[in-house]
Amino acid sequence: MFASLPSEFSSGLGAAAGLGLAAGVCAYAALWPGSRIFGSALVAPEQPGELALTFDDGPNPVWTPRLLEILARHDVRATFFLLGSRAQAEPEMVRSIAAAGHLIGNHSWSHPNLALRGRKRIQEELAWTCDRLEQITGAPAKFFRPPFGARRPAVLRLAREMGMVPVLWNTMTSDWSEPAAERIAQRLTRKIDRLTRQGRAANIVLHDGGHLDSGAYREPSIAAAALLIARYKPTHRFVTVDAWE
Numbered sequence: 001m002f003a004s005l006p007s008e009f010s011s012g013l014g015a016a017a018g019l020g021l022a023a024g025v026c027a028y029a030a031l032w033p034g035s036r037i038f039g040s041a042l043v044a045p046e047q048p049g050e051l052a053l054t055f056d057d058g059p060n061p062v063w064t065p066r067l068l069e070i071l072a073r074h075d076v077r078a079t080f081f082l083l084g085s086r087a088q089a090e091p092e093m094v095r096s097i098a099a100a101g102h103l104i105g106n107h108s109w110s111h112p113n114l115a116l117r118g119r120k121r122i123q124e125e126l127a128w129t130c131d132r133l134e135q136i137t138g139a140p141a142k143f144f145r146p147p148f149g150a151r152r153p154a155v156l157r158l159a160r161e162m163g164m165v166p167v168l169w170n171t172m173t174s175d176w177s178e179p180a181a182e183r184i185a186q187r188l189t190r191k192i193d194r195l196t197r198q199g200r201a202a203n204i205v206l207h208d209g210g211h212l213d214s215g216a217y218r219e220p221s222i223a224a225a226a227l228l229i230a231r232y233k234p235t236h237r238f239v240t241v242d243a244w245e
């Protein structure tokens, strides 16, 4: 099996070992050469009718619990891309997210623009978060969403070398700066409906946290999620991004 590993996975093992992670979470998926998204990032497949609600920048001590209530009430699972620094401050909330059956992903430690950082800093941001999330939940976080969507190929490649699956999105609006939940939901609905017509699933970004403010006000984003669930539950299937790997 090792003989068939692409060279970047092999060097990724070396890089992970250099960080002292050879036996840790960040190295494990380097042993999965079968990933269908090798060479790119996961966005959304041609599965019209499937929606992934993803929430970035948490956990947020005020708004994440409200969001978890809404998701539980509607029996919907979502994907949470957490900041390692926030997870460290709110370990109980991270455990609550995992215990409710949601998928937890890595959104870096401190939300820098990784496209502007060197390899060592990127590795640290990802590895620290990986380690902390695994310490808290007992399970590896396999999926990584770059802060600010820094899609420089080197960032995505390094994440893959460290055993993670980079995840982007195809449905977003500036929910963090829009006070009206209805407007957030309306804009996302237009995009979701267009994707459905095009025969594609929707990978939807909302924010339950804020990278500049640990308790950022996120009621509109969370209310927008509730509106989307109410609208699409009868006709669409809500999935976590691991369903698309």
Ligand SMILES: [Zn+2]
Pocket: 056, 057, 107, 111, 147, 148, 211
């Ligand atoms: Zn973010």
